[in-house]
Amino acid sequence: MKLTVARGELVEALTVVSRGLSSRSTLPILSGILVSASSEGAVTLQSTDLEVSVRRSLPFVSVEREGTIVVPGKLFTDIVRSLPEAAVTLSLEAESLSVSCLQSSFAVKTLPADDFPRFPEVEPDKSITLPASRVSEIVRHVAKAVSRDETRPVLTGVLLSVEGKTVRMVSTDSYRLAVKELMIEEGSLEDIQVVVPGKVMEEVSRLAPQGEDVTLGISENQAVFAFGTTEFVARRIEGTFPNYRQLIPKESETTVDVSREEMLAAVKRVSLLAQHNTPLRMTVNSEDQTLGLSATTHDVGDASEDLMSKVEGSDVEIAFNHSFLLDGLLAAEGDSVRISIVSPLKPGVITSSGDEGFLYLLMPVRLG
Amino acid sequence: MAEHDSTSARNWAGRAVLHVDMDAFFAAVEQLDHPGWRGRPVIVGGDPARRGVVSAASYEARRFGVRSAMPSARAAALCPDAVWARPRGERYRDVSRAVREIFRSVTPHVQPTSIDEAYLDATPGAHSGEHPLSIASRIRDEVDRLGVSCSIGIATNKTVAKIASDRDKPHGITVVPPGEEASFLSPLPVRLMPGIGSVTASRLERLGITTLGDVAALDELTAREVLGSWGPELVDRCRGIDLRPVRDNPPAKSVSNERTFAEDAHTAADVRSVITALAGKVAGRLRAKHLSGRTVTLKVRYGDFSTRTVRRTLPAPTDARDRIVETTLDLLDEVWSPGVGVRLIGVGLSGFEERAIQMDLLDEAPVSDPVLDRLAESIDEVHRRFGSTALRHGAHPARDTGTPPQSPGDREGDERSS
Numbered sequence: 001m002k003l004t005v006a007r008g009e010l011v012e013a014l015t016v017v018s019r020g021l022s023s024r025s026t027l028p029i030l031s032g033i034l035v036s037a038s039s040e041g042a043v044t045l046q047s048t049d050l051e052v053s054v055r056r057s058l059p060f061v062s063v064e065r066e067g068t069i070v071v072p073g074k075l076f077t078d079i080v081r082s083l084p085e086a087a088v089t090l091s092l093e094a095e096s097l098s099v100s101c102l103q104s105s106f107a108v109k110t111l112p113a114d115d116f117p118r119f120p121e122v123e124p125d126k127s128i129t130l131p132a133s134r135v136s137e138i139v140r141h142v143a144k145a146v147s148r149d150e151t152r153p154v155l156t157g158v159l160l161s162v163e164g165k166t167v168r169m170v171s172t173d174s175y176r177l178a179v180k181e182l183m184i185e186e187g188s189l190e191d192i193q194v195v196v197p198g199k200v201m202e203e204v205s206r207l208a209p210q211g212e213d214v215t216l217g218i219s220e221n222q223a224v225f226a227f228g229t230t231e232f233v234a235r236r237i238e239g240t241f242p243n244y245r246q247l248i249p250k251e252s253e254t255t256v257d258v259s260r261e262e263m264l265a266a267v268k269r270v271s272l273l274a275q276h277n278t279p280l281r282m283t284v285n286s287e288d289q290t291l292g293l294s295a296t297t298h299d300v301g302d303a304s305e306d307l308m309s310k311v312e313g314s315d316v317e318i319a320f321n322h323s324f325l326l327d328g329l330l331a332a333e334g335d336s337v338r339i340s341i342v343s344p345l346k347p348g349v350i351t352s353s354g355d356e357g358f359l360y361l362l363m364p365v366r367l368g
Numbered sequence: 369m370a371e372h373d374s375t376s377a378r379n380w381a382g383r384a385v386l387h388v389d390m391d392a393f394f395a396a397v398e399q400l401d402h403p404g405w406r407g408r409p410v411i412v413g414g415d416p417a418r419r420g421v422v423s424a425a426s427y428e429a430r431r432f433g434v435r436s437a438m439p440s441a442r443a444a445a446l447c448p449d450a451v452w453a454r455p456r457g458e459r460y461r462d463v464s465r466a467v468r469e470i471f472r473s474v475t476p477h478v479q480p481t482s483i484d485e486a487y488l489d490a491t492p493g494a495h496s497g498e499h500p501l502s503i504a505s506r507i508r509d510e511v512d513r514l515g516v517s518c519s520i521g522i523a524t525n526k527t528v529a530k531i532a533s534d535r536d537k538p539h540g541i542t543v544v545p546p547g548e549e550a551s552f553l554s555p556l557p558v559r560l561m562p563g564i565g566s567v568t569a570s571r572l573e574r575l576g577i578t579t580l581g582d583v584a585a586l587d588e589l590t591a592r593e594v595l596g597s598w599g600p601e602l603v604d605r606c607r608g609i610d611l612r613p614v615r616d617n618p619p620a621k622s623v624s625n626e627r628t629f630a631e632d633a634h635t636a637a638d639v640r641s642v643i644t645a646l647a648g649k650v651a652g653r654l655r656a657k658h659l660s661g662r663t664v665t666l667k668v669r670y671g672d673f674s675t676r677t678v679r680r681t682l683p684a685p686t687d688a689r690d691r692i693v694e695t696t697l698d699l700l701d702e703v704w705s706p707g708v709g710v711r712l713i714g715v716g717l718s719g720f721e722e723r724a725i726q727m728d729l730l731d732e733a734p735v736s737d738p739v740l741d742r743l744a745e746s747i748d749e750v751h752r753r754f755g756s757t758a759l760r761h762g763a764h765p766a767r768d769t770g771t772p773p774q775s776p777g778d779r780e781g782d783e784r785s786s
Binding site: 174176242278285287308365 | 597598611658719724
């Protein structure tokens with residue numbers, strides 16, 4: 001195999017494909033990136049951790065000799081990234097890949113290409129195309145609430161659904177739940193409902209260039225995201241996603257409207273004294289029209305702050321995990337947020353008038 | 369102001385809120401500790417050569433235009449002869465605690481809002497029949513005796529009291545009698561109202577609203593337009609209406625129970641059963657207060673009146689009797705061997721954290737032991753209704769049967785933060 005490619009092109013492709021590298025050391029081949037070059041000038045890079053597979057083709061490559069090799073992914077990426085902006089020549093010499101660029105040259109031992117898993121070819125039953133900007137807009141709202149706890153696999157996924165022109169994503173780690181939906185110009189013919197790994201959703205939203213489209217295809221077991229010359233194939237997560245509609249309180253006893261920016265700053269300040277998982281306490285006072293935030297860490301100190309707000313309904317005191325609260329406020333857009341509370345032991349809901357279709361539900365911390 | 373001391377409290381209608389504001393507090397403490405600095409400009413703050421800022425300036429320094437939060441370099445230029453002191457937070461906190469002690473000796477309703485400010489509820493009849501002004505004079509005198517000074521505002525609510533405390537500084541007492549709140553506030557510039565910052569103030573001034581009286585005259589709609597959703601509330605405050613209570617809840621710092629034996633105990637069975645009983649009481653009181661503590665303390669007074677106190681900190685806070693018993697018995701082995709006479713045993717818990725359990729959206733079952741929780745709560749309930757002898761653990765000694773819920777030798781203690 002021998003080919004020449006611009007360093008910038010290669011770095012960009014490796015950045016994407018590196019996301020699919022496995023961190024498990026039990027299967028060394030999964031730490032490699034498969035590079036294949038055909039005589040027609042088609043060059044693709046692939047990686048997989050068996051859950052997620054990534055493939056990217058490089059358009060402007062001059063291929064002198066075809067071939068397929070596997071190189072240690074992290075090392076190869078680091079090498080290419082360190083090179084100056086010039087043409088990079090890759091060629092297989094004996095068991096090593098030679099990488100040369102201007103005066104620099106490297107020889108890196110390759111891994112056996114025959115051991116590399118085949119790329120899952122997906123025949124989608126359903127598909128929908130969304131602008132990348134919309135995808136990242138939705139994902140930004142729900143990413144934080146995705147669970148990292150592998151013991152409840154379904155919660156490590158994002159529920160993605162398309163109903164007509166409405167696209168919605170829901171995530172929950174069972175302590176909070178985030179929903180974001182928005183309307184798209186062109187809907188899908190058939191409704192789609194699929195749970196895809198949260199980290200894939202995040203990678204796609206980060207890597208798909210704004211201005212391009214992302215096509216999602218669904219087969220029985222797989223979901224494939226395609227944008228530009230990149231494909232992400234992820235195994236669909238099995239299991240039933242919680243019925244989020246049932247979890248959202250229908251009514252509230254108290255609503256508090258408060259400036260999002262002021263509340264964010266206040267929560268950050270007061271949280272400095274909410275160490276070791278001590279909760280942040282919210283005291284809603286309808287007479288004063290204030291939202292009081294306070295935290296006490298034993299042997300360290302306490303902090304409190306009153307925020308001017310618009311309170312409707314009855315006084316209430318409720319406590320939340322401060323970082324969960326912060327995540328919700330950060331995810332919301334718009335100048336002011338509304339916090340709706342039913343009771344100190346029922347979930348609180350954050351919405352924003354400047355952020356239609358977003359809802360963040362947060363379970364309280366029970367005191368005493 | 370002595371002539372006011374005789375004023376009858378009956379002349380005060382409604383609430384009486386005192387706002388006590390220490391005068392140039394940090395600088396005053398420095399002058400107290402350094403007699404040579406009295407009468408001289410003293411600036412507490414960071415090094416002028418290192419971009420420090422002024423934390424506090426004595427009144428002598430303020431005459432030169434030095435203000436807190438000003439860059440130290442600028443302060444040094446304004447007042448080249450000033451004495452500079454580095455802030456000593458621990459010392460200021462000590463003095464602040466002493467000042468709060470004075471407040472608490474006057475009324476239990478004290479709400480400190482910072483190291484050098486507090487609200488006090490001195491409503492006649494609530495705690496004493498004393499006129500608020502006489503209470504304020506007494507506080508000022510006692511603060512003087514500490515070697516520092518304060519100014520006090522007296523009014524029927526917090527907002528007016530706070531603004532009043534700033535009217536006659538240093539060492540002044542400003543009284544706004546009931547009914548005169550609005551007329552007191554009316555001529556004052558808008559920026560004196562807490563909650564109106566400089567940005568809002570200049571916006572208001574551009575609209576021709578320069579005094580608190582101007583704000584008070586706004587109708588609800590205009591208030592909302594100009595000041596946002598909390599406009600109406602702010603307008604109320606400018607009218608002298610503010611119903612916020614003075615909040616006071618000094619949290620308990622430790623909960624303990626002790627028992628003195630009528631005759632010195634010598635056997636492991638006797639000592640252990642008393643520990644078990646005391647631990648149960650402590651645990652019940654913790655649950656009643658929604659507290660759990662991390663530090664278990666055992667106090668043993670021997671027959672010769674010598675006393676040992678040992679403590680152990682647990683990895684996680686607890687309010688469970690069994691956990692407390694187990695830890696206390698471990699501690700007992702460190703300080704006592706059977707045969708040695710014991711006069712008094714005390715079991716205590718400190719290091720409180722409020723029990724906090726993150727609730728789960730999907731099963732709503734919090735991560736704790738519901739069976740043990742329910743058991744403990746049921747036992748508390750039985751004790752509450754039928755007395756502490758109605759239901760007891762098997763380890764209780766038989767000779768305790770029939771003792772009243774509170775044995776004569778029992779004492780319970782609640783140490784509170786000051």
